Amino acid sequence: MRVSNIKVETDLAKDLPQTLADPNQLQQVILNVIVNAEQAMTEAHGKGVLRVSTCRASAGIRISIEDDGPGIQPDHLKQIFDPFFTTKGVGKGTGLGLSICHGIIKEHGGSVEATSTPGVGTLFTIELPLVAGQQVAPKAKRAAPRPTAPATILVVDDEVSIRELMRDALETRGHTVDVAESGAEALKALAAKPYDLLVSDLKMPEMSGQELYARVQVEHPALAMRTLFTSGDTVSTETKAFLERVGRPYLLKPFLVADLVEEAERILAPAAAPAAETTSP
């Protein structure tokens, strides 16, 4: 396979054991690493070879992504997973890509490492543990959410009526709900105490839901995986691209309160719950 002058070679193990992971988040990690490699190779040589392989590792599953780009100098290599570390020009990179990857893989109980030889290339190695209880039967039809334990939820929306509506609906289900009317207020609330779920509007003045989410991914990676977006009915192509990229669920306004509750509790339900329901002992 060849994509924009990059030759892609894959060597994927056939019988990898199953594990439990968030597919959207993993896709985001792999995409981030591949886009970095593609940019590095293209910038350095205008071409390159990308090798993607998977295999069984002692601790679980290993995914290796290797490029023959310019490599990374040792003093940079120490910093690549730091938030905002970038060698790309202003407007080209935020330096958040790898710190988000690191957060996601850590949340999955795995590890991500990079080794590099300047002038030769870079190898990213991602390892994921095998999570028990993964013997999931063929997907059952969309199961109704189980009653969830009371959770602490932060609702962010600049429109007071919508905020309060969401608060009421979630409080009725026994959850503790705080509200914030802007991204800045939300960040303050998030710094003050832990939350189980974040429900955020995308279109808000000053800090957009997208910008808020970028901060949450870095500062509260676990919560980023438990974020539900709401959005006006006219979704711009930019917003659509964002939603596709992050793979988080979203509700289009006007939405039914029942849909909000269902979606929220689906996210809050323990990840292993569906497996337990569909597996016979």
Ligand SMILES: Nc1ncnc2c1ncn2[C@@H]1O[C@H](COP(=O)(O)OP(=O)(O)OP(=O)(O)O)[C@@H](O)[C@H]1O
């Ligand atoms: N495969 C690679 N080859 C060479 N350098 C790399 C590679 N992957 C990452 N880097 C270096 O690591 C830095 C940080 O990467 P990271 O993905 O965190 O941010 P970014 O790519 O600069 O910005 P963003 O991901 O927000 O677009 C990059 O700026 C680059 O210097």
Ligand SMILES: [Mg+2]
């Ligand atoms: Mg990047």
